[in-house]
Amino acid sequence: VARAVVVVAAGSGTRLAQGAPKAFVEVAGRSILERSLDSIFATSEPMQVVVVVPLAMLAPSRLLVSRVAGPARDHVAVVVGGASRQASVAAGLREIVPSVETVLVHDCARPFTPAAQFELVASTVERTGHGVVPGLPVSDTIKRVSATAEVVETVDRSELVAMQTPQGFPRAALDAAYSAAEAEHTDDAALFAARGHRVIVVEGDPVAFKITTPWDLRRAETIARADAD
Numbered sequence: 001v002a003r004a005v006v007v008v009a010a011g012s013g014t015r016l017a018q019g020a021p022k023a024f025v026e027v028a029g030r031s032i033l034e035r036s037l038d039s040i041f042a043t044s045e046p047m048q049v050v051v052v053v054p055l056a057m058l059a060p061s062r063l064l065v066s067r068v069a070g071p072a073r074d075h076v077a078v079v080v081g082g083a084s085r086q087a088s089v090a091a092g093l094r095e096i097v098p099s100v101e102t103v104l105v106h107d108c109a110r111p112f113t114p115a116a117q118f119e120l121v122a123s124t125v126e127r128t129g130h131g132v133v134p135g136l137p138v139s140d141t142i143k144r145v146s147a148t149a150e151v152v153e154t155v156d157r158s159e160l161v162a163m164q165t166p167q168g169f170p171r172a173a174l175d176a177a178y179s180a181a182e183a184e185h186t187d188d189a190a191l192f193a194a195r196g197h198r199v200i201v202v203e204g205d206p207v208a209f210k211i212t213t214p215w216d217l218r219r220a221e222t223i224a225r226a227d228a229d
């Protein structure tokens, strides 16, 4: 395979407050992790899939993956993550097989990300050689605020884009950037750009939103039920 996707699912999901790590919370009867894998398996080209989970969920995750992967077109591995998202991605990258040239990094917490978004990001990496991030225009007015909650200024919204995943990269450059990274970066694109590489934006999709809060979970339930009809 020439493409791999690292699905990070090793977060605790504390803000979701569901009593289970987020990836294992169910949305209309199926876990967030299963739903994320559905989109990935629906892409048109084979990919190596590396799922990164908390240590306590390793055995149940392997069971789940063997159940959903079926007669595997995509090779799926499950590994244990780290204390930060960045450490979890690094653990996933170590599992990628030598033939892979394009790596996508995807938040498991975005289970409705369309297969087309994975394909767009991967093909844009392959066409340009740059890092690629899906983004959406920001619809709220954004203000910079001081530590004392005083409004400092309004930020020009036309210059802002909200980031989604999967974020895609040429494999060799991403591996080198991860090896060199000392600080924690807010996302993979920031870590990649810190090495002097270019990152370009392609159009994301509102349905690829990240499930973070209980309110997001309700939105997810609504979408899952509508899809099932």
Ligand code: C5P
Pocket (backbone or CB within 6 Å): 008, 009, 010, 011, 012, 022, 023, 052, 081, 082, 083, 084, 085, 086, 088, 089, 106, 107, 108, 109, 110, 210, 211, 212
């Ligand atoms: O916490 P947040 O929602 O920003 O996490 C984004 C993604 O990173 C989630 O899919 C989460 O499971 C993953 N993550 C991880 N390892 C961590 C922290 C977060 O895999 N230590």
